[in-house]
Every structure is written in structure tokens, then in C-alpha cells.
Amino acid sequence: xxxxxxxxxxxxxxDEMAVAYLRGELSEPDRxxxxxxxxxxxxxxxDLEVLWDAQRVLRREKAASGVRAATxxxxxxxxxxxxxxxxxxxxxxxxxxxxxRTERPFPPAPPTATAAPAALPSGPPGSPGRPSLxxxxxxxxxxxxxxxxxGGDREPTSFGRAMEHYVRGSYVAAAAGLRAATREEPASLExxxxxxxxxxxxGHPEAAIVELGRVSAGGDxxxxxxxxxxxxxxxxxxxxxxxxxxxxxRLARGDGAHSQEARRLxxxxxxxx
Amino acid sequence: MAPxxxxxxxxxxxxxxxxxxxxxxxxxxxGDPGAEAELAERFHRRILVMMLFRTRDREAAxxxxxxxxxxxLGALRxxxxxxxxxxPGFVQGTARNVLNSxxxxxxxxxxxxxxxxxxxxxxxxxxxxxxxxxxxxxEGLDQLEPGDRSILLLTLVEGLKSREIARRLSLSPExxxxxxxxxxxxxxxxxxxxxxxxxxxxRK
Numbered sequence: 001x002x003x004x005x006x007x008x009x010x011x012x013x014x015d016e017m018a019v020a021y022l023r024g025e026l027s028e029p030d031r032x033x034x035x036x037x038x039x040x041x042x043x044x045x046x047d048l049e050v051l052w053d054a055q056r057v058l059r060r061e062k063a064a065s066g067v068r069a070a071t072x073x074x075x076x077x078x079x080x081x082x083x084x085x086x087x088x089x090x091x092x093x094x095x096x097x098x099x100x101r102t103e104r105p106f107p108p109a110p111p112t113a114t115a116a117p118a119a120l121p122s123g124p125p126g127s128p129g130r131p132s133l134x135x136x137x138x139x140x141x142x143x144x145x146x147x148x149x150x151g152g153d154r155e156p157t158s159f160g161r162a163m164e165h166y167v168r169g170s171y172v173a174a175a176a177g178l179r180a181a182t183r184e185e186p187a188s189l190e191x192x193x194x195x196x197x198x199x200x201x202x203g204h205p206e207a208a209i210v211e212l213g214r215v216s217a218g219g220d221x222x223x224x225x226x227x228x229x230x231x232x233x234x235x236x237x238x239x240x241x242x243x244x245x246x247x248x249x250r251l252a253r254g255d256g257a258h259s260q261e262a263r264r265l266x267x268x269x270x271x272x273x
Numbered sequence: 274m275a276p277x278x279x280x281x282x283x284x285x286x287x288x289x290x291x292x293x294x295x296x297x298x299x300x301x302x303x304g305d306p307g308a309e310a311e312l313a314e315r316f317h318r319r320i321l322v323m324m325l326f327r328t329r330d331r332e333a334a335x336x337x338x339x340x341x342x343x344x345x346l347g348a349l350r351x352x353x354x355x356x357x358x359x360x361p362g363f364v365q366g367t368a369r370n371v372l373n374s375x376x377x378x379x380x381x382x383x384x385x386x387x388x389x390x391x392x393x394x395x396x397x398x399x400x401x402x403x404x405x406x407x408x409x410x411x412e413g414l415d416q417l418e419p420g421d422r423s424i425l426l427l428t429l430v431e432g433l434k435s436r437e438i439a440r441r442l443s444l445s446p447e448x449x450x451x452x453x454x455x456x457x458x459x460x461x462x463x464x465x466x467x468x469x470x471x472x473x474x475x476r477k
Contacts, residue, residue: 016435019429022429023432024326036361036362036365038322046461050410050461050464052322053407053410054410054457055429055430056407057407057410057414058414058426062426157440157441159441160441184440185437185441187432188431189432
């Protein structure tokens with residue numbers, strides 16, 4: 001029989017045992033000793049329940065904010081870049097002598113929930129009336145908003161430095177930095193998610209598939225859906241329509257942040273969910 | 274109140290609690306149905322939480338919690354608990370036996386397999402969901418300082434340890450631990466103040 005260490009309130013606090021229990025990180029003797037303790041101690045059981053509730057509430061809130069961010073705003077970009085893009089569009093339009101009706105640099109915002117799906121001609125992507133596979137594979141970078149923390153000047157972390165590249169649109173540099181960040185913090189799904197996205201935006205869909213696949217398999221509802229969506233985009237980039245459909249169909253069956261866009265993509269691919 | 278008074282008060286509370294548990298066990302031994310309900314009320318949530326974390330199966334957890342309560346009551350009615358003040362340990366030990374039996378019957382590994390962090394973050398069962406408590410908790414979270422809230426998020430949602438959070442936020446690990454524990458304390462206090470101590474978190 002395993003020897004159980006003694007656990008008291010002080011050790012619970014000092015070793016952060018409630019959090020470790022929630023995360024499934026305690027060894028069996030510690031887990032059992034902690035359980036024995038919370039059977040006796042009302043205060044520690046309260047803390048555990050509050051932490052569990054807080055975990056659930058924060059995860060749902062983060063998922064909801066991710067939905068809003070991913071469907072409402074493009075990623076932050078320097079003003080100079082935006083103006084340069086606008087200027088180039090004007091020049092192209094003037095040179096061609098046509099009205100500006102070309103595609104925007106990123107796909108348009110997804111339709112509202114009440115918008116009726118437009119009927120599309122039948123046929124594979126690229127056939128008359130259907131967007132091309134390249135258009136469907138196009139990716140809008142998910143925005144990144146750093147956490148607001150009180151305090152003065154902070155030394156940026158590996159993750160923070162990498163995300164500065166990401167926000168500037170330097171995805172190769174972002175991917176290199178995020179790879180280092182995931183080595184430092186292997187459990188951070190946030191770093192791995194943005195690594196996958198950065199690899200995709202840097203033109204490395206194979207690497208993106210590996211990283212996003214790990215995130216989508218992680219079971220974390222905050223990132224899993226978003227990872228699956230960009231995974232589908234990575235498959236489309238590689239022209240692997242079957243694999244993309246599989247991911248999109250999983251998304252389309254749910255009611256998450258990317259479900260509606262997944263249904264639209266499936267329609268465009270010529271496959272109803 | 275002098276600092277030492279708190280310590281004495283806590284010790285008095287613990288002694289009174291031990292005596293209450295002893296009496297509870299003895300009353301069950303005499304067939305007091307009110308005592309049986311009190312035992313179920315006190316331990317059912319704890320057993321359910323333990324079973325959920327161990328099995329990751331809501332249906333199984335419900336059944337095993339019920340089975341444990343029945344086994345404890347049966348043993349107490351027969352006077353099988355020699356030291357009545359050790360009732361919590363007896364209940365937890367019984368729960369472990371029920372759980373081991375469950376795993377044996379299912380020919381699974383005993384519950385010594387490490388849970389992966391993502392698997393451990395499952396949603397609680399319906400019995401543990403409480404809209405009123407969740408509402409109070411949201412209010413409590415909104416009242417936290419943004420930095421404390423961020424630390425909680427990085428801990429509970431991102432799964433980062435204090436030293437990792439400290440590195441990310443350029444704080445010392447000790448400061449992170451202090452702020453985390455302050456956040457938890459404030460949340461608990463807010464939930465208690467909102468719902469009242471009797472039914473807030475099954476403290477009994």
C-alpha cells in the first residue's frame with residue numbers, strides 16, 4: 001500500500017494542491033492525501049469548489065471572448081501597413097479603370113447568424129460561380145490581445161516577444177519565437193495555437209497541421225474549435241479537400257465560434273454539412 | 274482580538290467539529306434517520322467530486338457516490354467504526370474501496386494513472402452545477418483586480434504554474450502565489466456573502 005503524506009491546510013496552500021488536483025497533476029499518494037484532507041476540512045473543500053467553478057466560468061468567458069474577437073475584428077496591424085494597402089488598391093483600381101470590387105486582403109467577415117445561405121451553383125471549387133480553392137484556403141489571422149496586468153514596465157517574455165512579431169504580421173519571426181515559447185511552456189495551448197497559425201501564415205501548412213492538430217486534440221474547448229478551423233484551412237492550403245471537409249464537418253455539427261463559417265466553407269466546397 | 278485568539282478559536286472549532294462527527298456516527302448506530310440524512314448531506318458532494326475526478330464518468334460517479342453512502346451507513350449501523358471521530362477518514366476510505374472495486378470490475382487499471390491536464394479539466398456534473406453560485410462567482414471574478422484575475426485565468430485555464438506565470442508577467446513566484454491565494458480567498462468570501470454560509474458551498 002502506498003504511503004500517504006500528511007496534508008494540512010498550510011501544505012494545501014503552499015503546494016497549491018487544489019489547483020494541481022483540478023489539473024490532474026498530483027501524484028497518487030498526494031491526490032489521495034488531499035482527498036482525505038478535504039473530506040475533513042470544510043475550508044479546503046470550499047476552495048476546491050470555488051476554483052472549479054472559477055475554472056469553468058473563466059473558460060467559458062474566454063471561449064466567448066474568443067468568439068467575439070475572431071468574428072468581429074481583424075488582427076491588429078500597423079497603420080502604415082493599412083494605408084499602404086489602401087493606396088495600392090487605389091492605384092490598381094485607377095490603372096485598371098475599374099470599380100474597386102476586387103477581393104479584400106482577407107475574406108470578408110462571416111455572415112450574421114440570420115443571413116440566409118446563398119444558393120451556389122453546383123460543382124467543385126473553382127468551377128463557374130464558385131470560389132477557388134485558393135480563395136477558400138485564405139486565412140485571416142486571429143487577433144491577439146495581451147492580458148492587461150497592473151504594474152510598470154515589464155520585461156517581455158518569449159511568448160510576449162513572439163506575439164509582438166505576430167501582431168506586426170511577421171509570421172516567420174513569430175513562429176520561431178513561439179516555438180521557443182512552447183519549449184519553455186509545453187502546457188500552454190495559447191502559445192501552441194498561435195504557433196500553428198503563424199506557421200500557416202508563414203506558408204508552412206505541414207508544420208501548422210502538426211501544431212494545430214495537437215491543440216484540437218487537447219480537449220480544451222477554448223482553443224479546440226479555433227484550432228480545428230485553422231487546421232481545415234491548412235488542409236485546404238495543401239489542397240487536401242477531404243481532410244479539410246472532415247474538420248469542417250465536425251465544426252459545422254456544433255454551435256461554436258466557427259460553426260457558421262464552417263458551414264459556409266462546406267457549401268463553397270460543394271458539400272453540405 | 275489578539276492574534277493568538279484566532280488560533281484558539283480555530284482549535285475550538287475543530288474540537289467541536291470532531292465532537293459533532295462523533296455524535297453523528299453514534300446516532301447513526303442507534304438508527305436515527307435524521308442522522309443518516311445529515312451524513313449524506315455532509316459527505317455526498319465530497320464523494321461525488323472525488324468520484325468524478327477519479328472516473329471522469331458522470332454516470333459512474335453518481336452511482337459510486339450513492340454506493341459509498343449506502344456502504345458507510347451500513348457499516349455505521351453495524352457499529353463497525355471503532356473511533357467515531359474518524360468518520361471523514363472512514364467515509365473517504367470506503368469511497369476508495371468502492372472505487373477500487375469499480376475499477377477491478379471493469380478490468381481497468383487502478384486509479385493510479387496520471388490524468389492529463391486537459392482531461393482533468395472536464396465540466397462538473399449537473400449535481401455540482403449551481404446557477405446561483407456561478408452567478409455569485411462571476412460577480413466575484415468581476416470584482417477582482419485585473420492582474421489577480423489574469424493570474425487565475427493563466428492558472429486555471431492555461432494551466433501554467435506560478436513560476437511560469439511569474440516569468441510571463443515579470444513578477445516573483447511568491448507574488449503570484451500570494452495574489453492567487455488572495456483571489457481565491459476573495460472569491461470564497463464573496464460567494465459566502467452572497468449566498469450565505471449555510472448553503473454557499475456545502476461547507477458542512
